[in-house]
Amino acid sequence: MQNGHEPRKHTIAVLVENKFGVLSRVAGLFSARGYNIESLSVGETLDATVSRMTLVVRGDEFVIEQVTKQLHKLIDVIKVTDLTDDSHVERELVLVRVNAEPQLRAEILRTADIFRAKVVDVTPASFTLEATGDEGKVDAFIELLRPMGIQELVRTGRVAIARGPKTRLRKPDPPKRPRPSDDPRVVGFAD
Amino acid sequence: MRMSGARMVLECLKREGVDVVFGLPGGAVLPIYDALYDFEGLRHILVRQEAAAGHAAEGYARATGRVGVCLVTSGPAATNLVTALQDALMDSIPIVAFTGQVPTHLIGNDAFQEADNVGITRPCTKHNFLVKDGKDIGPIIREAFHIAATGRPGPVHVDLPKDILVKEADLVWPEHVHMRSYNPNYDGHPGQIKRAARLLTRARKPVLYVGGGVISADADRELRELAELTQIPVTTTLMGLGAFPSEHPLSLEMLGMHGTYYANMAVHHSDVLVAVGARFDDRVTGRVDAFAPHAEIVHIDIDPSSISKNIKVDVPIVGDCGRVLRALLAAVREELETEPAAAAREARGQWLAQIAEWKAKFPLRYDWDDDVVKPQYVIQEISNLTRGEAHIVTGVGQHQMWAAQYYKFKHPRAWFTSGGLGTMGYGLPAAMGVQAARPGRLVINIDGDGSFAMNSQELATCFTENLPVKTVIINNSGHGMVRQWQRIIYKERFFAIDLPGVPDWVRLAEAYGCVGLRVTRPSELVPAIEKMLSTPAPVVLDVCVDKDECVFPMVPAGGANTDMILEPPTRALKDKAAKSQTGF
Numbered sequence: 001m002q003n004g005h006e007p008r009k010h011t012i013a014v015l016v017e018n019k020f021g022v023l024s025r026v027a028g029l030f031s032a033r034g035y036n037i038e039s040l041s042v043g044e045t046l047d048a049t050v051s052r053m054t055l056v057v058r059g060d061e062f063v064i065e066q067v068t069k070q071l072h073k074l075i076d077v078i079k080v081t082d083l084t085d086d087s088h089v090e091r092e093l094v095l096v097r098v099n100a101e102p103q104l105r106a107e108i109l110r111t112a113d114i115f116r117a118k119v120v121d122v123t124p125a126s127f128t129l130e131a132t133g134d135e136g137k138v139d140a141f142i143e144l145l146r147p148m149g150i151q152e153l154v155r156t157g158r159v160a161i162a163r164g165p166k167t168r169l170r171k172p173d174p175p176k177r178p179r180p181s182d183d184p185r186v187v188g189f190a191d
Numbered sequence: 192m193r194m195s196g197a198r199m200v201l202e203c204l205k206r207e208g209v210d211v212v213f214g215l216p217g218g219a220v221l222p223i224y225d226a227l228y229d230f231e232g233l234r235h236i237l238v239r240q241e242a243a244a245g246h247a248a249e250g251y252a253r254a255t256g257r258v259g260v261c262l263v264t265s266g267p268a269a270t271n272l273v274t275a276l277q278d279a280l281m282d283s284i285p286i287v288a289f290t291g292q293v294p295t296h297l298i299g300n301d302a303f304q305e306a307d308n309v310g311i312t313r314p315c316t317k318h319n320f321l322v323k324d325g326k327d328i329g330p331i332i333r334e335a336f337h338i339a340a341t342g343r344p345g346p347v348h349v350d351l352p353k354d355i356l357v358k359e360a361d362l363v364w365p366e367h368v369h370m371r372s373y374n375p376n377y378d379g380h381p382g383q384i385k386r387a388a389r390l391l392t393r394a395r396k397p398v399l400y401v402g403g404g405v406i407s408a409d410a411d412r413e414l415r416e417l418a419e420l421t422q423i424p425v426t427t428t429l430m431g432l433g434a435f436p437s438e439h440p441l442s443l444e445m446l447g448m449h450g451t452y453y454a455n456m457a458v459h460h461s462d463v464l465v466a467v468g469a470r471f472d473d474r475v476t477g478r479v480d481a482f483a484p485h486a487e488i489v490h491i492d493i494d495p496s497s498i499s500k501n502i503k504v505d506v507p508i509v510g511d512c513g514r515v516l517r518a519l520l521a522a523v524r525e526e527l528e529t530e531p532a533a534a535a536r537e538a539r540g541q542w543l544a545q546i547a548e549w550k551a552k553f554p555l556r557y558d559w560d561d562d563v564v565k566p567q568y569v570i571q572e573i574s575n576l577t578r579g580e581a582h583i584v585t586g587v588g589q590h591q592m593w594a595a596q597y598y599k600f601k602h603p604r605a606w607f608t609s610g611g612l613g614t615m616g617y618g619l620p621a622a623m624g625v626q627a628a629r630p631g632r633l634v635i636n637i638d639g640d641g642s643f644a645m646n647s648q649e650l651a652t653c654f655t656e657n658l659p660v661k662t663v664i665i666n667n668s669g670h671g672m673v674r675q676w677q678r679i680i681y682k683e684r685f686f687a688i689d690l691p692g693v694p695d696w697v698r699l700a701e702a703y704g705c706v707g708l709r710v711t712r713p714s715e716l717v718p719a720i721e722k723m724l725s726t727p728a729p730v731v732l733d734v735c736v737d738k739d740e741c742v743f744p745m746v747p748a749g750g751a752n753t754d755m756i757l758e759p760p761t762r763a764l765k766d767k768a769a770k771s772q773t774g775f
Contacts, residue, residue, distance in 0.1 A: 032314050077372055078372040
């Protein structure tokens, strides 16, 4: 391909039916076609029947076009949006448990403060810190803590959301109705 | 209406208009077989191995344009079915496959004949379902048929746990299927259609490259109208054979690895290539960077992911081939009035003359032999004696390519072959499906001795279910296509290819209650075919052919389509082929 030759990271938001097996359909697609997922996170949306996945995938434009099309081809996928080139906000969350030797306790708290991290657990021997930010910030935070002795750390995948429109307001959802016992698509019982 | 899940499955099939089910019973689906005992209006055809049920459903679907249905039990039956599902996926054949499953409370317990059916079939179906509640049976079957038949057709699998089949529930039957996540696009983009019309009416060396999508969409009439109106030559893929009459003056016949010289040359030199319902498979393109290097490419396909997957496309049109071709015809009629189109028409005459020259220079040919039957001759005689009107089914291998090259197709939905997956053993069971769909019509399974052996047990089904399929074995005592590759590319280091002498196909056919015939000399061939055609029972005609014959033209894998080998290899050709070897 002439343009978009360079592989780069793309952040792709995927709305899917909240049904069992959907995650394996998406994961299976990537392994079957030889694409790499760098991270994947899933959660329910406002509508409990819909889940949202945020995928981070590396590839040139040709690969990303195929990834998008193949995702869309999955029957349970409702919508695929590549957020990469649109204005959007991305965040990751990290939980880190570091050694808390007496002479370093103040330094750790100062670092946490700079990164607006929270202390979520303290013991005589450790601090557990929680920080959020984009990938670069989380990387930098971890690098600063590394010399203190990281006991364990866990990162979520990336989540991302498009920046809001400047003027238009979205109508708030009506309050949740109790779900009808039957599928709304069902017109009536046969016979 | 309250009924058992098993009965509900049958009721739903009937409401979907299913008349034939290919199946094989077993523990987990016994409730359905019990319900079949006194259920009216469904013909059940008992196969001898589950993959055959799948291939038969494929044959049925391809012959009728309706969804084919098969029904097998859990575990090993489901895993046997996998090959047919992948086959249907790659060739876009609409089937719905039902498998039994252990009762829901045993799922995951490594129960007897348990396998993770939906886990196994997930990558080889268009979609699959595990039914977890009796009231979901109706809506799921409705969605399954909808998904299989619409958009790019394909296989859908429904897994039915035994307790769901036994328990009673209310039948829920949605009148309409609405899925917010699945809405295929049928109408092509009008702007793109206009661009395509302009391109192809102004082209000086255009070619239409047509695949199985035209047959799935029943768009052969529109295709022919477009070709004749614009005088654009047509080449078809293996799956597209029958979409355009082979003997039409504008026909270039098949392109690709074993395509005709003139089809590959025309595509290579084209300035506009219009792909309709085809997917630029590697067996068609050869080396992609050398495929149609001078052409602007228009691609009409129902599946957006097929577009610009292998080859960068200039004018993509996502939509149903029939609807897009109709819109394109209208746009072309307008364009033809313009001046540039009139100028191009002049140049078009030279292009057709060039093609005629290529046709005259390297037609499909083989050497005649008075003593040994040439396999191409067998196909030619079948084609002559059936006047191109038979339903032709094949296995996979050399015989398949010869059938594709030498049978003169007149109609769509009369050619059944495993194109994408290349499943040996596809022929006989698929032929049963075609015969069940078209009783009273002539169905010929052209098979190889290696390929036929993979599902020859289905002769029993042909006999007991009164499916008078005619099988012609192009018997070269071995895996001929592998022998051909070992001969041309692996320096004649022949290995694991000989299938000498056994079984005796005539006696095997007779053992299954069928009629067996044998031909060893060219002079015996025509009478034997005539005898086969006039026999009402299933027949196996074993034709012993020249085992050294190779399929030509041939483009070695990874080679460019202009690097065709046109005749048996001389030393120089062998060296050339060996250099472009990139694997099978």
